[in-house]
Structures are given as structure tokens and as C-alpha cells.
Amino acid sequence: MIYGFVKQSGGHVLVYSELDIGTTVKLFLPRVQGDRAGREEVMTTDQQFKTGTETILVLEDDPDVRELTVLQLKSLGYRVLQAHDGSSALDVISKEDNIDLLLSDVVLPGGLRGPEVAIKARESKPNLNVLFMSGYTQNALESHTELGDSALLLNKPFRKKDLAEKIREAIEG
Known part of the structure; x- marks a missing residue:
């Protein structure tokens, strides 16, 4: 990462x-170039985030990353569910009727990686949107997972603005 x-x-x-x-x-x-005032101006304009009201399941094994991601998504208006490993995510998916997006880390403990969870989840919810997040680059993932070129990836660490944009891209197709 x-x-x-x-x-x-x-x-x-x-x-x-x-x-x-x-x-x-x-x-x-x-090195950061420019004066402090210019940086504050950029921070102010970055506060215009895309929002939504959909339900997102966050699958992340690191409790700190999961907590921060959940807080950011809730502040953007989303209903958020969470899971710490693949089997608990599949449990949530089997019990919840209305999940619009699975936001999943790629590398997870417990035998099920993110792409495998997505494949199993789509067996019962074929229209489930999926967005992967990882500290690895897209090129590194393509050689080690089932993601391929078409999978959406959010690189960690990410800013709230990047999260908001990728969530909308994943949900809207």
C-alpha cells in the first residue's frame, strides 16, 4: 500500500x-509548490462529491480501513453494511435483499478473495455491481486474480472524492 x-x-x-x-x-x-492559500482553495473545491442513497456492502479485513470507508460512504448518503471476510460477506448477501454494490478488497484472509466472493455473490444476485479496492496496481492484479481489464478498481489509499466518483461509476455502469 x-x-x-x-x-x-x-x-x-x-x-x-x-x-x-x-x-x-x-x-x-x-515537493509541494505554491503557497498555502492555493492548497486551501483546492481543498474547498474538492468538497463537491457525488452522493447517493443506495446500499453498499463494504468487504474489508483491516478494521481501520473498513471503519474509515464506512464513515466516508455514510457521509455521502449511502446505507452501508460491512463484513470482515468473504464468508461473512456471503452471509450478509444471503440475508439482505437490497444490496446495490459490493465494495470489496481483493486480498482477504480466510480462503475467499474478493473476486471469488463477487463470483459467488452473483450466483444469487446476478445484477450486483462490484467495485474492488486494493493497494496493488491494476497491472499486478490482472496477473494474479480473475479481475481482468473490465473490473473496476479503486486504488488504496484513496481520497473521499475518488471513492465517491468510483462508487457512482460502479453503480451507474
Whole structure:
């Protein structure tokens, strides 16, 4: 996730490791140009988010990431359900009639990864929209999962604006 964040920010990472001595990780991020007033202006205009009232099931194993995502979605007007692993997500899906979107991490503990949960969920809810989120890049995912080119992916870490836009894209098709 850190590598993905640094690359999205236009930076790079150096890792140096030596046996019995330790590992050094250096993060290089671009310098912010301009004055503080310009940054505040950007923050103000970014507050225009796409919202909705649909029901979203958040499937995320990291409790902190799940909690933050749920809070952001609720602040955007969505009804939010949550699950911490694939089997609990499938439990929620079997009990809930009205789920408009599965927002799922790709890599999960417990034997079921996000793409496998999506496939099983669509057996009972064939019109279920799915949006994956991951700290890995799209290229890395294509070689290791069933996502392929057509799957929607939200890269972690994400801003609320990015979350809002990807949710609308996934729901509206």
C-alpha cells in the first residue's frame, strides 16, 4: 500500500537491506509548490462529491480501513453494511435483499478473495455491481486474480472524492 501511495503521488521508494544489520526504507515524495492559500482553495473545491442513497456492502479485513470507508460512504448518503471476510460477506448477501454494490478488497484472509466472493455473490444476485479496492496496481492484479481489464478498481489509499466518483461509476455502469 505504501508503494502504491508513493507511486500515485509521483514519488519513488528505495529499500536497502543487509543481513544481521537491518533494513532501511526511503520514501521520496515530490515537493509541494505554491503557497498555502492555493492548497486551501483546492481543498474547498474538492468538497463537491457525488452522493447517493443506495446500499453498499463494504468487504474489508483491516478494521481501520473498513471503519474509515464506512464513515466516508455514510457521509455521502449511502446505507452501508460491512463484513470482515468473504464468508461473512456471503452471509450478509444471503440475508439482505437490497444490496446495490459490493465494495470489496481483493486480498482477504480466510480462503475467499474478493473476486471469488463477487463470483459467488452473483450466483444469487446476478445484477450486483462490484467495485474492488486494493493497494496493488491494476497491472499486478490482472496477473494474479480473475479481475481482468473490465473490473473496476479503486486504488488504496484513496481520497473521499475518488471513492465517491468510483462508487457512482460502479453503480451507474
